[in-house]
Amino acid sequence: MGGDTWRMDATYTLEQGTAPLLISLPHDGSHIPPAIAERMRPAARRSPDTDWHVGRLYAPLAQALGASVLRPLASRYVVDLNRPADGHALYPGRRETGLVSTIGFDGEPLYRDAAAEPDADEIQRRVNAFWRPYHEALQQELARLRSLHGRVVLWEGHSIRTRVPMLFDGELPEFNLGTADGASCGADLQRKLASVLESQQGYSFVVNGRFKGGYITRHYGRPGEGVEAIQLELAQHSYMDEDSFAYAPDRAPAVQAVIERLLRACLG
Numbered sequence: 001m002g003g004d005t006w007r008m009d010a011t012y013t014l015e016q017g018t019a020p021l022l023i024s025l026p027h028d029g030s031h032i033p034p035a036i037a038e039r040m041r042p043a044a045r046r047s048p049d050t051d052w053h054v055g056r057l058y059a060p061l062a063q064a065l066g067a068s069v070l071r072p073l074a075s076r077y078v079v080d081l082n083r084p085a086d087g088h089a090l091y092p093g094r095r096e097t098g099l100v101s102t103i104g105f106d107g108e109p110l111y112r113d114a115a116a117e118p119d120a121d122e123i124q125r126r127v128n129a130f131w132r133p134y135h136e137a138l139q140q141e142l143a144r145l146r147s148l149h150g151r152v153v154l155w156e157g158h159s160i161r162t163r164v165p166m167l168f169d170g171e172l173p174e175f176n177l178g179t180a181d182g183a184s185c186g187a188d189l190q191r192k193l194a195s196v197l198e199s200q201q202g203y204s205f206v207v208n209g210r211f212k213g214g215y216i217t218r219h220y221g222r223p224g225e226g227v228e229a230i231q232l233e234l235a236q237h238s239y240m241d242e243d244s245f246a247y248a249p250d251r252a253p254a255v256q257a258v259i260e261r262l263l264r265a266c267l268g
Contacts (some may be wrong), residue, residue, distance in 0.1 A: 001017060004021035005082070007240050008113065009139040010073065010132060011041065011072060011073055011129065011130050011133050011134065012070060012071060012072045012073060012137055013069075013070075013071050013073070013109065014068065014069070014071075014137050014141060014252040015062070015068060015069045015184070015197075015223065016064045016068050016141065016144075017062065017065075017067045017068040017069070018066045018148075019066035019067050019068075019267060020066065020070045020145050020146075020148070020150075020152045020153060020267065021059050021065060021066075021067040021068070021145075021153050021155060021263065021266055021267060022069075022070065022138070022141050022142060022152060022153070022154050022155065023062055023067050023068065023069045023070070023072070023083055023157055024070045024138060024154060024156050024157070024216060024262075025051065025054050025055055025058065025070065025071045025072075025157045025158075026048060026072060026076075026080075026081035026082045026156070026157060026187050026216060026227045027049075027051035027054075027072075027076045027080075027081070027082065027166075028050070028054050028055045028071045028072065028127060028136065028157075029049040029050070029052055029071065029072040029074045029075055029076075029206060030052075030075050031047075031073050031074050031075060031078075032045060032047055032074070032075045032077055032132065033074070033078070036077075037079060039111055039112060039116035039117075040059070040077070040110050040111055040116070041108075041109065041110060041111065042065065043108070043113075044077065044104060044110040046245075047067075047075040047076075047077055048105075048245075049076060049097075049104055049105045049160075050075060050076065050245075051159045052099060052159065052236065052240055052245050052247075052253075053159075053240055054157045054158065054159050054234075055069075055249045056069050056192070056247060056252075057157070057234075057239060057256055057259065058157050058254065058259070060176065061256060061257070061259060061260050061263060063228065064260070065260075065263055065264070065267065067134070067155075067263070068141055068145065070134070070138055072130070072139060073133055074130050076097075076101075077104075077110060078100075078126060078130055079099060079100050079123075079126040079127060079130045079131050080099050080100070080101065081098065081131055081134050081135070081216070081242045082100065082131070082156075082158075082214035082215050082216050082228075083098060083099040083183065083214070083215050084099070084130055084203050084215050084219070085099070085132075086099075086119065087100075087123075099123065099127070099131075099190065100118055100122075100126055101197040102117050102125045102200050105150060105160075105161065105164045105166055105167060106164075106165060106166065107120035107166045108171065110129070121191050125238055125257070136214070137242075138154075138220070139220075142154060142220065142227055143231075146226050146227065151226040151228070152158075152227055152228075153185075153189070153227075153228050153229075153230065153267070154211065154216070154217075154220050154227060154228070154229040154230070155213070155229075155230055155263065155266065156178075156216055156217050156229065156242055157232060157234065158211075158214075158231060158233045158234065159170065159233065159234040159235070159236045159239075160233055160234075160235070160236060161235075161236055161237075161242050162235040162236060162237045162242065167210070168210045169257065171208045172233075172235045173204040173205050173209065173235065174203040174204050174205065174234065174235045174238045174260060175204070175205035175206075175232065175235075175236075175258065176199055176205070176209055176210065176211045176232065176233035176235075177193055177194070177197065177201050177206070177207045177208070177230065177231070177232055177237070177262075178204055178209075178210070178212040178213035178217060178222060178227075178231040178232075178233065179205075179213060179217070179221070179230055179231075180208075180212055180213050180217055180218045180229075181208050181212055181214045183218070183221065183229035184213055184217050184218060184221025184222075184223070184228065184229040185221055185229060185230055185236055186223045186228055187216065189228055189230075189265070190207070192265040192268065193207075193230065193262055193265055193266075195265075196261045196262050196265050198260075200258055200261075202254055202258070203238065203255075203257060203258065205252065210233065211231065211233040212231075213229065213230070213231040214222070214231060216229070216231075217229045217230065217231040228266075230266070232259070232262065238251060238255050239251050239252040239255045240252075249257070
């Protein structure tokens with residue numbers, strides 16, 4: 001279904017830095033190719049489950065710290081880069097969106113009807129066209145930085161609506177740090193990051209709560225091999241308006257200040 005008319009010449013951007021830090025923003029993209037969008041419901045075409053503005057949040061921090069930044073162009077509705085390519089569940093027993101999801105975070109269908117949903121062949125083509133290039137770039141950049149420094153930190157920058165009943169009960173803390181329950185980074189780094197969050201008073205936080213780290217954090221975090229991976233999931237109300245998706249320049253700087261302290265702890 002759908003042919004290859006949705007293919008893009010470029011599917012990601014990579015800004016290479018010099019520090020042993022790679023910031024990956026796998027849900028920053030919001031573009032949905034027209035050949036896919038025309039089969040979707042109007043509300044889904046806005047890609048409402050995008051990690052809105054995380055690229056804007058991280059860009060000045062990356063520049064100041066000399067970090068590399070990897071960002072996709074396409075929406076997670078095209079293919080979710082933070083899911084395994086074989087589509088197995090990240091949180092078995094819980095309802096969640098998938099590799100190529102047919103529902104949004106509100107539980108509503110993304111496509112007009114079942115006939116408009118991608119079949120197995122189209123899912124594989126999307127994986128080949130979007131998922132594999134991103135992960136190849138991620139692997140190559142991790143290898144480059146590790147060869148330069150001996151170790152590298154992979155920072156997964158994410159955000160989500162403060163309330164998503166399908167995924168979790170109640171209101172999400174503003175800063176959600178995930179290290180796969182300590183498996184994706186060393187104990188010393190986790191202590192440093194937790195200390196940063198404990199020392200600030202502006203935001204609620206949790207370490208390895210509902211969001212422990214997705215596929216990228218779990219797959220690439222190999223502390224014993226010189227790669228430590230951390231995921232930060234932000235509650236979006238802390239830096240934007242969740243209804244209009246508008247960036248909130250009056251709120252964002254305070255969030256950036258805490259993120260900068262966390263990133264500096266990764267380099268310290």
